[in-house]
Amino acid sequence: MTPRLALADMAATVSSEDLSNLQLLLKAPSKDAVRDVCLQSHRAPSRRLAEATAATLGVPVSQAAELVRSLHVLSHHVLFYNLSSPEQILALFPESFHSSLKNLITKILLENSPTWRTEAVSDQISLPQLKDLDWRVDMVTGSDSVSRMSVPTCLVQLQMEDPCPTAGGESVSTVTVELSRESLDTILDGLGRIRDQLSVVAGK
Template sequence: MAASVSSEDFTNLQLLLKAPSKDAVRDVCVQSHRGCSRRLVESTAATLSVPAAQAAQLVQSLHVLSHHVLFYNLSSAEQILALFPESFHSSLKNLITKILLENSPTWRTEALSNQITLPQLKELSWRVDLVTSSDSVSRMSVPTCLVQFKVEDPCPSAGGESVSPVTVELSRESLDTILDGLGRIRDQLSVVAGK
């Protein structure tokens, strides 16, 4: 969950009044969305002529505000302006709101593309095999089902393939259990979708 924006954050945002231009405010706002870095704090401190500690607090407050706007999907100027206290500088409030509205779609797309997701099933194939020779007589002439899943990992490891095969050998009993479970899942999904 996104951190809520505190009155201290709005006090820190007042430091933006020391910015030499609207573009300087825009740069700090946009760069702070990714988080606090030493380089950003130093450049902000130099731009605003404030100590590094104050610049770090400002960057953190802008970071919290931009994440709050994204988390709560605030997509209109009225919704964002309502976050600010009444006593907040009017022109600065409007400028920050405008910057947040301009950049929110890009930030939202980035956040969605960086989400951790489970692997997705891309392909399924199967075949039935009959074991004709084995070191155990009990395995002879017992049919088994080989199921091959091709799954896509949205976040493959470095140098790894995004689509990988997974093969499973199932006995008749295991297959019956899986089919029964899948039937229950289908029924539950139908009930949920029907509501």
């Protein structure tokens, strides 16, 4: 099963206006120019890209900006719905759309979709992952509470790896947790339930 990318703009619907905007690519001086605009517009549209596209196509910046936006929507739509065959992408275009241009756009999208999909997955926010675990049993020898004197506790050290660390932050961090026997029993019971549920799901 191919995972759908959990990015908000991936689900954008390609409108008839978007497809109409793509006709501006007929003004491109070459196929390479069309390819360049398609590739650059996949990332976030910018004023600079719109201006460069306007100069290449010889159109107003406002029209170039709409073209860039429409190409951005189209490429993300193809990724989100995992359109992986020429027929699936060609079906998005109306019959009246320029035949050679839609074939070229389709070819460009199919060639670059695998790379874009990999980039999109790697850019998604991921939860920290357990990298290593260590533990030891200690005796509490100093406390304001006399009842806690000489009570065994378990110190669990978790080494976590954050796939998306903050700027200047470390990707690996260590957390130490102190657990009483009762707390440890509760956790072990919960982990046992999780293990059983994973086994059931994996067995389906």
